[in-house]
Amino acid sequence: MKDERFTSAGTRMRREQIAIIALAGWLTVIAISLLLTQKVDLSIFFVLALIGLLIIVELISPKYIQPGYMRSIKYLLAAAIVVFGLIVVQKILEILGFKIVFS
Numbered sequence: 163m164k165d166e167r168f169t170s171a172g173t174r175m176r177r178e179q180i181a182i183i184a185l186a187g188w189l190t191v192i193a194i195s196l197l198l199t200q201k202v203d204l205s206i207f208f209v210l211a212l213i214g215l216l217i218i219v220e221l222i223s224p225k226y227i228q229p230g231y232m233r234s235i236k237y238l239l240a241a242a243i244v245v246f247g248l249i250v251v252q253k254i255l256e257i258l259g260f261k262i263v264f265s
Contacts, residue, residue, distance in 0.1 A: 178222065178231060180222070181219075184218055185214060185218055188218075189214070192214075205249045205253075208242075208246070209246065212242050212243075212246055215238075215239065219239065
């Protein structure tokens with residue numbers, strides 16, 4: 163029985179490669195869903211992409227060691243969480259009646 167994690171050349175796929183494929187698939191599903199519902203909103207796309215990225219990073223991160231690529235991903239996640247905070251603040255200010263646009 164052939165293992166599904168092998169490429170056509172017979173080499174084993176690494177966790178990072180599987181994560182990239184999964185994230186690309188997730189982003190494609192989000193984009194198509196937003197287009198089909200005709201609600202193309204960058205903040206919704208960003209929040210859903212962040213959720214997918216957080217899940218994928220949690221699934222691929224090793225338990226006892228931290229490879230170099232994980233440090234870079236954690237910096238990316240920290241920046242994404244800051245942007246998420248700005249989106250939340252903007253939505254709260256819109257609810258309260260203030261109009262502030264971060265762009």
